[in-house]
Amino acid sequence: MRLKAGLLFASDSRTNAGVDHISTFRKMNVFEQPGERLICVLNAGNLATTQSVISLLRQRCAHEGRHLLNVASLYEAAELLGRTLKEVVARDANDATLGQGVDFGANFIIGGQIRGEAPRLFHVYPQGNFIEATEDTPYFQIGESKYGKPIIDRVIRHGSSLNEATKCTLISFDSTIRSNLSVGLPIDMLIYRSDSFAPAAPHRVEATDPYFLKLSRGWGEGLRRVFAKLPDEDWFGG
Amino acid sequence: MRLKAGLLFASDSRTNAGVDHISTFRKMNVFEQPGERLICVLNAGNLATTQSVISLLRQRCAHEGRHLLNVASLYEAAELLGRTLKEVVARDANDATLGQGVDFGANFIIGGQIRGEAPRLFHVYPQGNFIEATEDTPYFQIGESKYGKPIIDRVIRHGSSLNEATKCTLISFDSTIRSNLSVGLPIDMLIYRSDSFAPAAPHRVEATDPYFLKLSRGWGEGLRRVFAKLPDEDWFGG
Structure with missing residues (x-):
């Protein structure tokens, strides 16, 4: 989410993956120079593709040329990111492998702030092209997004606070987790206040997190209360 | 939905279709002999496929052999239905047409009651095989189902009343309609009370339906109220 107040990134951690690397928060990766830039990358889709893209992006930060730690915007x-994605897919998805019916595709969300700019947020498609969040469309979802979309559509506006955004995001994940086994706790969250350039402090919400449990219970009870109070219609004409 | 109290069928009507036939309620088709059987078929997917399947099923009811008006269960x-679906797909999806990247698949929900049996409900897959609803899984969705699933999962149980089921179904459609343009009003609904064998009386819920408007507004306001009352967490440590 890209709000007036700042950015909120969140990802679940249900995956068939094996290896996690240091400073890799599962589906969330942070590239930063505190005081100067913070860039957060979320990924969904083919794990081989997403891991390769992240590895290449990170590896190249140590070398000459353009990379995430020196680009100007x-x-x-x-x-x-889009170009690196195309590079990896072109390498892995040749005629021989495509015949096996594997989907090499991956979606990414990349956002953050680089000094000199306002915070920005992009959705990079499997084809490597990308769109930017606007005041009218202040958020992107990738992966298993549909179950949790209605609540975001109802409550999140560009002017929402970061606390509201966090609350809504956790409720959205809770709805998805209840309806779909491919999404699971813990949830990695990164909250960034506009123009703070503070060091990234990702927060991991585990299944036992008291706030998450409070929200999950309160939301479920609240929904059932609202539902029960809505009027019944007599469909059988008395 | 197959509940203890009866069956509820509902379908939206957003489609690229042209032609509707008499006694065809858009994506809802009823085959009945009041007093003896009621069978309701809902469809989603390739329109050419679903129309052909329904046409063949209906046409064959006028002839000898097994058809929906004389099968025993x-x-x-x-x-x-599954066999007819396979027949249509085998006819239309040959090597030449498959090469065009068209998806000939369709999903169906078929349910109702035939005298001598309890009400039953099945989901027929594009492959023609099918599963039956149970007390643990009292409902099926086909088509654009994910947005509206969480609310059903939260409130519908085998023991829910038909009025609750109707209320939940309309709220579920409202959530989907708000988040996805491919689903739209009006909604066709058919409510069947167990063992009634009453003539089908489908109800069409239009955009101006007062009950639907009341639910839609009340649910939206209720959700926002519940959301606002849930506690905020201070993510920045004071």
């Missing part, structure tokens, strides 16, 4: 960061 | 009705 978030737009360039999204373009670099 | 709902299980046989589901099997017949």
Whole structure:
């Protein structure tokens, strides 16, 4: 989400993956220079593809040339991510492998702030092209997104606070987790206040997190209360 | 939905279709002999496929042999629907047409009651095989189902009343309609009370339906009220 108040990134951690790397928060990866830039990348889709893209992006930060730690804008960061994605897919998805019916595709969300710019947020498609969040469309979802979309559509506006955004995001994940086994706790969250350039402090919400449990219970009870109070119609004409 | 109290069928009517036939309620088709059997078929997917399947099923009711108006059980009705679906797909989806990347698939829900049996409900897959609803899984969805699933999962149980089921179904459609343009009003609904064998009386819920408007507004306001009352967490440590 890209709100007036800042950015909120969140990802679940249900995956068939094996290896996690240091400073890799499962489906959330942070590239930062505190005081100067923070870039957060979320991924969904083919794990081999997403891991390769992240590995290449990170590896290249140590070398010459353009990389996520020296590009001048978030737009360039999204373009670099898209190009790296195309590079990996072109390498892995040749005629021989495509015949096996494997989907090499992956979606990414990349956002953050680079000094000199306002916070920005992009959705990079499997084809490597990308769109940017606006005030009218302040959020993107990738992966198993549909179950949790209605609540976001109802409550999140560009002017929502970061606390509201966090609450809504956790409720949205809770709805998805209840209806679909492919999404699961813990949830990794990164909250970034506009123009703070503070070091990233990701927060991991485990199944036992008291706030998450409170929200989950309160939301479920609240929904059932609202539902029960809504009028019945007599469909059998008395 | 197959509940203790009876069956509830509902379908939206957003489609690229052209032609509607008499006694065809858009994506809802009823086969009945009041006093003896009621069978309701809902469809989603390729329109050419679903129309052909329904046309063949209906046409064959006027002829000799097994058809929906003389099969002895709902299980046989589901099997017949699955076989007709396979027949249509085998006819239309040959090597030449498959190469065009068209998806000929369709999903069906078929349910009802035939005298001598309890009400039953089946989901027929694009492959023609099918599963039956149970007390643990009292409902099926086909088509654009994910947005509206969480509310059903939260409130519908085998013991829910038909009025509750109707209320929940309309709220579920409202959530989907708000988040996805491919689903739209009006909604066709058919409510069947167990063992009534009453003539089908489908109800069409239009955009101006006062009950639907009351539910839609009340649910939206209720959700926002519940959301606002849930506690905020201070993510920045004071």
